[in-house]
Amino acid sequence: MEPLGDLSRGVEQKPGVLQPAIALAKEAHQGINGLDGKPLFEHCVRIKDDPTMVSEAQQLVALLHDASNPRYSTIPLESLFGRMEQIGCTEKVIGAVKCFVRPPEDVWPYDLWIDYLKRDPLTKDTKIADSKDALANFPPEREEQRQAWQRTLDRLSDDAPEPPETTARIEEAMRRYPLPDLSKL
Helix, strand or coil, rough: CCCHHHHCCCCCCCCCCCHHHHHHHHHHHHEEECCCCCEHHHHHHHHHHCCCCHHHHHHHHHHHHHHHCHHHCCCHHHHHHHHHHHCCCCCCHHHHHHCCCCCCCCCCCCHHHHHHHHHCCCHHHHHHHHHHHHHHHCCCHHHHHHHHHHHHHHHHCCCCCCHHHHHHHHHHHHHCCCCCCCCHC
């Protein structure tokens, strides 16, 4: 896999952003367990440490992607994004984390949202690492959830060009409930 910096512009970080981001993720997930019953912060660190997360931008998004989910974070969204900016995260990294704010299901069905995440290497790589970690750490009795994660991973790993009908559905969803356009950051 090519390093993200070679694939996308706007991801270079100011020096020293990773340590404050670790502290921010730890604060955001304080006392919160993931679906596997373990501290959610540990899941985010495992994703950051995934061998595919080679750039600092990837590691930042990996650390903070679940902090954008109000169910999994003690920090309100606007405060989270402001604090990310304060510690030196680029607009691209903040935008990528905003992509993980789960949009309404009636506008963005889950599979369509995954197709949207596939469009940018930063969000795609994070969701792939997230899915792999979930699969590796889910208890066996949660087979239905494990199968759902496998379907997500399979969808993300499919490198076929986006079908025109998917493009049309994403464009319609963007009109109804816009998500960040990372290609413009």
